[in-house]
Amino acid sequence: MKLREEFPEFPRRQQWINGQVTKEQIIGDVPVLIHFWSVSCHQCKSTMAYLHKWKSLYGERFKIISIHMPRTSEDANDYLVHQTAMQMNMTNPICLDHDLVVTNMFQNRIVPAYYLFDKKGLLRHYQSGENGMQMLERRLILLMNELKI
Secondary structure, three states: OOOOOEOOOOOOOOEEEOOOOOHHHHOOOOOEEEEEEOOOOHHHHHHHHHHHHHHHHHHHHOEEEEEEOOOOOHHHOHHHHHHHHHHOOOOOOEEEOOOOHHHHHHOOOOOOEEEEEOOOOEEEEEEEOOOOHHHHHHHHHHHHHHHHO
C-alpha cells in the first residue's frame, strides 16, 4: 500500500479470533494500527510488549487489528494460532489470513509489519521489522493528537 491510500475492506469470509470487524466498525473515530504477525516469527513475539504498553498507556485512543500471515504451512494451524495468541495475551481482533487474501490486499511481504491509518482511514505510516518502534509510537501519538482539533 502507498501512503494516503484508503483502508481496504476486509473480505467477509475470513476467520477471526476475538471477534470479526469490518471497515465501517474500525474507521472514523480513532487511528487504527494494522499489525501483521506470524506464530513462527520471533520478532513478532518480542514486539508485542510495545503493543501491550501502548494499549495500556493510550487505551481507547487507537485500535489494533492483527492479521496472522502464515510464513509456512505449519503456521496455518488454527489451534497453534489460537494458543500463541492466548500466550501473547492478544485480546484485539485477529484475522486468520491463511490464504493470504488480506496480506495481498495490503501488498505485505514481511512480519512483523505495521500499517497506521488515521481516523479517516488513510494510510499515514508503514513500518516493518522490530526496529523503529519508537518512531511508530511517535506517529501514533501524532495521529491521536489530530483528534483534538
